[in-house]
Amino acid sequence: MVENLVIVESPAKASTIEKFLGKNYLVKSSFGHIRDLDKKNLGIDVKKDYEPQYIVPEDKKKIVAELKKLAKEAKIVWLASDEDREGEAISWHLYEVLGLRQDNTKRIVFHEITKDAILNAIKNPRFIDLNLVNAQQARRVLDRLVGFEISPILWKKVKPALSAGRVQSVAVRLIVEREREIQAFNSTSSFKVNANFFTEQKKGSLFSELDNKFTDRKVTLDFLNKCQGAQFKITDIVTKPSKKSPAAPFTTSTLQQEASRKLSFSVGQTMAIAQKLYEAGKITYMRTDSVNLSDTAITMAKDVIIKEYGEKFSNPRQYKTKSKGAQEAHEAIRPTYLDQFEIEGSATERRLYDLIWKRTVASQMSDAALEKTTVTINISTTPEKFIASGEVMKFEGFLKVYLESTDEENEESTERLLPPLKINQILDLNYIKATERFTHHLPRYTEASLVKKLEELGIGRPSTYAPTISTIQVRGYVVKEDREGITREYQEITLQNLTITEKKLKEITGAEKFKLFPSDIGMIVNDFLVQHFKDILDYNFTANVEKEFDEIAIGNLGWTKMIDKFYNPFHEKVAITTETSERSVGERILGADPVSGKPVMVKIGRFGPMAQIGVATDEDKPRFAGLLKGQSIDTISLDEVLDLFKLPKVIGSFEEKDVLVGIGRFGPYLKHDNKFYSIKIAEDNPLTVTIDRAIEIIGIKRQELLNKVIKNFSEDANLQILNGRWGAYIVFKKENYKIPKTKSAEALTFKECMDIIKDGSTKSKPARGKKKKS
């Protein structure tokens, strides 16, 4: 029997702490929350003052039973869950469920996993803070009420199995509104003018930009005409020191952003890799909103920096959090041992570790010192000026290790090293080039930039960013995809050797990679929610209720009182909306069909977005067509819809059989000789695909099928060895069998195959259907 039982939230933490505490302490983990509201119904007795109906979920019963047993044997139970709202609630639930008593229970907290911090916590126990617990109950109950009362309205009015919630619905709203801004955006163009001068007998060159942009071609030409034969003189040189400071150590959100920008990881991937590193003891806890480093970490960093880079590079500092609603129960994300420059592990683990190491070390290094020089160049014939700017690094500082990336698209910079220059120097013009540039719409969100935005709004927590991003995609509100850019023409006008030449050039614009786009369902659900639940969809809703949770946490407000004030008007709104709102299928009438005169509309059907000509009556059946991937109810035009009804059609013949192009359940396809061939929208347009291209597609598919077969057997046509996604496998009568790793697929004989089949142990199970509930 052990005298002291310590309960923390995470098992990795438990084993670390146990080492610090010695034999008299047994450290166990609760694996997060051990109780939650009943899931089968609302889980709240609204009539009994919102009494929560807590149950221990199935997958937590085992750990609860074990803790209960250990608690009974221990003299003192130390509740050491995190020091935040959720952590306090975990301690309280443990207290209740394990049947603890005041006299044998102590509540302790620490923000860093160091021996000093733990021992210090043990010396300063307190009791469970019920006000903080109540703030958590209010948070929990509010989220349940919002989610479980609004979602069923969506099932009724839009589509079954949809969901709404305080966090996810706002995330979707951000994406829908950004998309609409982008659709409404009108790009304008202007001419950016750069000049390049010779210096020092044509050895060097000086690059500069005009302090003005011209709105059209004519004004630009006028300007260039004036510059022909003009004199260019340096009138001013200003040199100013400047500095750059390192970014704060990683939190969950900034780690997700940097791993996305620098390593192209999705937020889910980043968290999965970080979890591995954490469990291996390589980094501190990865779900945190704090930028704090422990004293030991700061000392460690200082030692490493002085040893590796020298005294001048060291600048120990502590950062302050800027994010709204941060609870700072943990340290920032950092390497456990800063003197471990690299680690063993998979490539992604090593890369993420490297990123964390650099960020942490850089945060403890000196500012970089720069010198910025701005040179003004007058033009004798016109008041505009050219500006050349240069930057010289005086001291590298933290930049030796790491520089944070930004979300902005990389605009070409004119800042570079300048050649030696003097005031009143006359410059010899090489060329002036005016390039037409277009204004940009705001960028679409990536997973990581959406997390950043949510954090700014104080919505969601480190532990939920990745799951939220996943939920809105799983529900089909949002898709992450690439979009190909379009080719755009732009003009370039050059003055060189006293002649002006004009060129038309082409560039690709608007290409997107791994960006979040709202789906039709996402837009319809969003519009419905914004219309009927404006206050909950408000970007400040969370911030406002957080203020009330804070009041509850300091004992100024009763939690059921707060909920009551929210629930009464909310529930009434739910009832009214259920009663009176129209079914919402996002129907949009685009005009009349030029052939029949019947109305043409788009809306959400049973199987997704569709177009329809005519309305169902007793004698008339409407015609239907599914929308293509990439088309949206919100933006599709009448012509595009009419095109959809031109399919299916025969586009020619091949091997004396018709080739048909159509759009089916799984997108556009070719049909030939009763076989189907998918058409990829990114590569071909089903409406304009030619017979020649169709034959090519058929050929490619046939070749793929040939490559797929590794071996046929004359003994039995049912038996084949095929090449699949996971290597070679055996197919026999439509069942798949794995090939033991010891055998080579090509060399297998008929008998060996039949033995494998008879044995049956490597038979693959049928593809998993819908997840069974646990």
Add this chain to the structure above:
DNA sequence: CAGTGAGCGAGCTTCCGCTTGACTT
């Protein structure tokens, strides 16, 4: 796998935040 598409409708779906495994393909 491939031209579905409202109306009677079984029973089900859903929230946010703590934490890790179980699972194939």
